[in-house]
Amino acid sequence: MNHRLAAWITLLSASLVLLALVFQQQLGAYLGLLLHWAIILSTMTLLIALAGLMLAHLRKISGQDHGILYSLVLLVSFLAALAGGLFMGLENQQYLKWIAAIIRPLESSLLALLALVLAGTVVTLFRRRGWSPMSVSFVLFTLIFLVIGLGFLQGLQNSTVNRLIAFFQRLPGIGIRGLLIGLSLGSPFYGSAVYLWDGEAKQ
Amino acid sequence: MPFPSHEKHPNQHLLSWPKSGESMPTLNNNDALAGALFLLALLSFIVCWFYQRRKKRPSQRSPQAALAAEAFLHAAAEEGSHLSFYLGSRFAWPYPDLSGASGLALYSLASKRAIFNDHATQAAAGDPALALIGQMVTQGHYKNAVALELFRPERTFWSGSSPWASIAGSLSLTDSPANAALILSGGFGPEILLATEQMTRSSLPSLVFPATLSGQTAAFLGSAYLALGEDAFQTTPPVNAAAKAGLQAQDIMRILIGLGLIAAAVLKLAGVLQ
Numbered sequence: 001m002n003h004r005l006a007a008w009i010t011l012l013s014a015s016l017v018l019l020a021l022v023f024q025q026q027l028g029a030y031l032g033l034l035l036h037w038a039i040i041l042s043t044m045t046l047l048i049a050l051a052g053l054m055l056a057h058l059r060k061i062s063g064q065d066h067g068i069l070y071s072l073v074l075l076v077s078f079l080a081a082l083a084g085g086l087f088m089g090l091e092n093q094q095y096l097k098w099i100a101a102i103i104r105p106l107e108s109s110l111l112a113l114l115a116l117v118l119a120g121t122v123v124t125l126f127r128r129r130g131w132s133p134m135s136v137s138f139v140l141f142t143l144i145f146l147v148i149g150l151g152f153l154q155g156l157q158n159s160t161v162n163r164l165i166a167f168f169q170r171l172p173g174i175g176i177r178g179l180l181i182g183l184s185l186g187s188p189f190y191g192s193a194v195y196l197w198d199g200e201a202k203q
Numbered sequence: 204m205p206f207p208s209h210e211k212h213p214n215q216h217l218l219s220w221p222k223s224g225e226s227m228p229t230l231n232n233n234d235a236l237a238g239a240l241f242l243l244a245l246l247s248f249i250v251c252w253f254y255q256r257r258k259k260r261p262s263q264r265s266p267q268a269a270l271a272a273e274a275f276l277h278a279a280a281e282e283g284s285h286l287s288f289y290l291g292s293r294f295a296w297p298y299p300d301l302s303g304a305s306g307l308a309l310y311s312l313a314s315k316r317a318i319f320n321d322h323a324t325q326a327a328a329g330d331p332a333l334a335l336i337g338q339m340v341t342q343g344h345y346k347n348a349v350a351l352e353l354f355r356p357e358r359t360f361w362s363g364s365s366p367w368a369s370i371a372g373s374l375s376l377t378d379s380p381a382n383a384a385l386i387l388s389g390g391f392g393p394e395i396l397l398a399t400e401q402m403t404r405s406s407l408p409s410l411v412f413p414a415t416l417s418g419q420t421a422a423f424l425g426s427a428y429l430a431l432g433e434d435a436f437q438t439t440p441p442v443n444a445a446a447k448a449g450l451q452a453q454d455i456m457r458i459l460i461g462l463g464l465i466a467a468a469v470l471k472l473a474g475v476l477q
Contacts (some may be wrong), residue, residue, distance in 0.1 A: 011245075014301075019461070028277050042295050042299075042332065045295065045331045045332040045335055046331045046332075048331070049331030049332075049334050049335055049361040050337075050361075052334075052338075052357075052360070052361065053360065053361050056357055056360060067375070087384075103365075106367075107365070107367045110367045110370075110371065110394070110397070111367075112394055113397065114393060114397060116395065117397060117400045117425075118396060118424065119392070120400075121396065121400070121424040121425055122424065125424060128427060129427070129435070132390075134423075137213060138423065176416060179419070179432060180416070181418055181460060182432040182433040182457075183414065183415075183432065183433055183435070184237070184304065185240065185241075185244050185433060185453065185456055186432070186433025186434070186435065186436040186437075186453065187301065187302045187305075187414075187436060188241060188244060188245065188248075189244065189248060189433070189436065189449040189450075189452055189453055190305060190436035190437070190449065192245070192248050192445065192449065200444075
């Protein structure tokens with residue numbers, strides 16, 4: 001199928017959903033229908049990707065490739081979780097507790113690892129990026145928010161300090177809004193460039 | 204979502220699927236302002252596009268990260284190595300975010316050039332739909348390919364069902380001895396630091412195009428090559444009229460929004476705006 005046709009179908013569907021969102025009174029019922037289709041489609045992709053993943057690991061095991069142990073662990077964990085979900089039910093508190101008891105420590109350890117990596121990268125930031133205004137302001141504001149976050153300055157009960165803290169606490173909000181506007185506008189520009197692709201960049 | 208997650212999407216309340224019988228959020232003044240900005244952006248893009256098609260001038264500016272990606276592609280082709288991609292974990296599941304698909308264009312370009320590298324381009328995605336679309340992208344090149352082994356769709360895989368699991372699953376990409384660089388493009392959070400750190404330890408470059416705020420902060424810390432702000436969507440150098448017009452329109456919108464914010468601040472100080 002022509003890739004442009006798929007892109008135009010996507011554009012048309014997205015525009016229809018947007019229109020239905022604007023004219024909710026008139027088109028609300030159709031919007032619900034479309035959203036339910038999207039949910040079913042999204043769930044189907046999950047199932048297909050899951051089947052693909054399992055097949056890939058089964059192939060790895062049968063071909064005795066490198067990392068066969070990881071594939072075995074994955075398959076056994078998947079089958080155990082599937083069996084638990086099928087027999088005990090997804091809402092079963094014992095089942096959820098059992099799953100959370102495995103996932104939470106794993107994710108928490110990755111989070112702890114990330115904290116260490118973050119500390120390490122901040123230390124090496126100047127070596128990597130040099131003394132640019134961006135890197136200096138990054139480290140400076142990290143330190144300022146670290147001090148504010150500790151709460152000692154708030155304990156001084158000084159009105160000038162409190163006003164300064166309030167000023168600094170407003171700054172991230174302003175920056176976030178600016179970046180979000182940029183990202184939100186960058187996305188349609190990128191999409192428009194795809195739809196008006198004139199073939200010059202294909203080589 | 205079956206399990207509680209540590210990380211919530213910033214627009215979760217707007218983007219989560221409505222439950223049965225639940226109505227959609229109603230539009231407010233902010234939505235109207237966003238709609239007006241979108242229309243203004245679209246208008247400026249169309250004007251710039253017509254201008255670029257007529258003049259055919261070289262682009263005024265080219266995002267550094269896009270140029271770096273192009274350089275990595277050429278270097279990999281010369282060395283006979285390959286590039287690895289992480290396409291992000293935020294696209295359709297559990298919270299829909301279309302900006303999460305921004306890495307597909309560069310991935311398509313790189314996988315098409317696999318014939319020059321003599322190695323298949325490989326990618327991991329933390330979202331099942333994104334992984335399947337990535338496979339379809341490779342399948343598109345595979346259809347009429349000569350060296351079929353370089354265009355295997357299974358080289359694109361779903362690496363995990365949560366952001367943490369997917370980044371942990373994608374770390375296997377960095378192990379390959381023929382790997383020249385890791386390109387992370389799409390929707391992801393600070394978890395990518397684990398991958399960029401591993402690349403730094405292997406003395407290999409990583410290039411990051413983050414479509415989220417937390418991803419941009421992490422990329423600033425973890426990678427020497429990154430695209431900040433809206434440049435995150437410009438993953439390839441602007442060689443055609445549409446891409447050049449996009450960049451030009453972005454610059455126009457930057458100036459307009461800057462002026463608008465200054466005007467709003469002045470009006471607020473003057474007491475006109477409450």
